Amino acid sequence: MRGHKTLYVMLAASFASTIGGLPFNTLPVLLGSLADTFGFSTEHLGALGSACFAGYLFGTLLSVVCMDRLNWRWLTLGCAGGAAFVLLVSSQMPGKAQLPLWVLLGFFSALMTCLGLRIMAEMADKERALGLRQGIELALVAVVLFSLPSLMIARFQYSGAALFLAAIILVLSASAFVLPQRSDLAKPAATNQSLAASFRLPPAAYTALILFFLFGTGQIGLWAFLERFGNALALQPTELGIVFAVLKLLGGAAALVLALAGTRLSLGKPYLLTFVTISVGLLLLGKAEGFLPYAFGAWIWEVGFTWGCIFQTAAVARLDPSGRSIMLIPAAFALSSIAGPMLAGKLIGEGFSPLLWLALGCAVIPLIGFSLLKRRRTTTKQLPSTAAA
Template identity: 55%
Template sequence: MNLPVNPKNLFIFILAASIASTIGGLPFNSLPVMLGSLADSFSLSSESVGLLGSICFAGYLLGTLGAPFWINRLNWRTLTVASTIGTATAFAVSSQLKSIEALYLVWAFIGFFASTMTCLGMRILTDLPDKVRAFGTRQGIELSVTAAVLFALPPLIIAQWQYPGAALALAVVVGVLGLSAFWVPQGPLLAIAEENQAITNHSRIPLPRSSWVCMGIFFVFLVGNIALWAFLERIGADLKLAGAEIGIVFAVLKLLGGVAAFFVAWIGDRAGVRWPYWIVLLGVLAGLLFLLGAGSFLPFALGAWIWEFAFTCGCVFQVAAIARSDASGRAVVLVPAVFALSSMVGPGLAGQLAAGGSFNGVLLLAAVCSVLPALVYSFWQPAKS
């Protein structure tokens, strides 16, 4: 059933979609902390840690690849309930496992169920006007909730109960967030007449070539930065930071990510389509330089915070570019698949680069991959379909 979008329900739809998407983002947003606790609980090597992250997002990729085929056919409230139960159950089961092989399997299920929530949240927002503002608000809410979770996990949960406690805590968080099912629309929305007419006209033709180019650029950007994200906690652990310090770093980091997303949402389309990518690149490089020279808490924290702010801005701008490249809304539903594919490649690649005990290769990879969007979008822009 198509539902109209008006000022009264616009905020409710954005909020519900953002909370649903937060469930999908939890495995990624908590990835370094969870992988770090797994590494300590099971004495895992860097290669094994990277493999676990990659397997999780293999399941995530499987879920997202099917999203364009079922996203408009299923009842969205029913989907929210089912995915919430699946994600929470998988986290709870993983807390009781002792075998790393079994954990690999369960984390694949975590990725699969979480992906459905990410796809759903993004699909709802695709129907709304001002894509930059809608996706910026979604990411801001997602990261704000995650900040609270990450503030509590290392010092309060992981310090006492290690990975089993953290997994159970995330299961509870997912269950609470799943209450958003009461406010999620049951089916596609009607935003504005012109946009929906474009959807009708474009729904049966292939995705524009420019959409694939935008997704390819986003993939490269994500590979390098997700590689760093997966091992950011390990970099802090290598500096012998205390659990409370790690918790502060990641909580503030995600709060800054939320601030960045809300900042981009406030700017909206006024930011233009070229300069934002260069500003993002400068921010990423500044953060990486701090991390490269970090020998204590403060430079590590500053580097992580600056990097996260810039990385989040870059994600919002690029998702908005993908959304603008395809009026049918199908391309943006594939964004989680791009995210999943890059998350499969990034952690595994980072594990290989960090196998010798140095994280400099991971930092270099993030820097190189961050250059591409600024270069490409300076000379090319996707045609509006």
């Protein structure tokens, strides 16, 4: 594939991935608007977030089996249209009808996320491709998050937010016409692969996926209620919009930094760096009484969360020479997104401190787990570097 064509394909795949990431990246703001519009309790909000990612989980598992059998352009148009339609219907329905709609939203979003990962996995320079994908996705999300609270939710509540996201998805879906057909990239053997073979991975890769799930459970639980945290501090919609827009811009910058310098880090340092960064952010959030401590705490935490996700994504991919494991990363993420909001919704009935402790405890798991995994594997062979994420 020629250079300029490769760049166009990476950009189109990044836009497809952005569609898939919108429900997660806007989750705190959407849940907050649902609470204000329909008067949902925190447990109900947690159930909605979990329902969305139950649909997301099903979509990720389905994509492992059928992604290389589908036309990627039609898949993008169909899933983007489906997600936009679900949001349109959701904007007009009462609160009791939201749960099944959020399941469908998660399903369509998962296929878009997996498509973006599937295409990027075929690029020769995977670090550059994944860094570009993450950077573009988070930059676009930053614009959306800046606009949602102050321009849409403050005036039109949840219905305005849902319609705005539907419009964004339809605009991004135009990238489908630049995407390759399935036959352009998919390996012939992959289309004939059995269901059992699709999930046959090295034990170390599954161990890394479990560590990723545990890490994500605590961080996504916090993410789902980060807007409610700011709301409890009496922050204004404009202030929250600034916090979340800058937060995603910093996440994109953090991803690009790792794309450039991550390979220079040794195996143990990435997870220590992640833990320390998250800990500082959580400490600031725990002490926050106003805008600035809350903002800096959320921003620093986001950088650590982004680094943790990228380091562990690279670890899973490098521990599986076949490359199939990258398709299960969204599945592990979806499981975290089901467990995290549900658990968080129960914990914050007693305040936000238990939620911060949960995030801290889950942040230390990769540091311990990958150290033990490295020790076991070095008895036979050197563990592949996971820092190039």
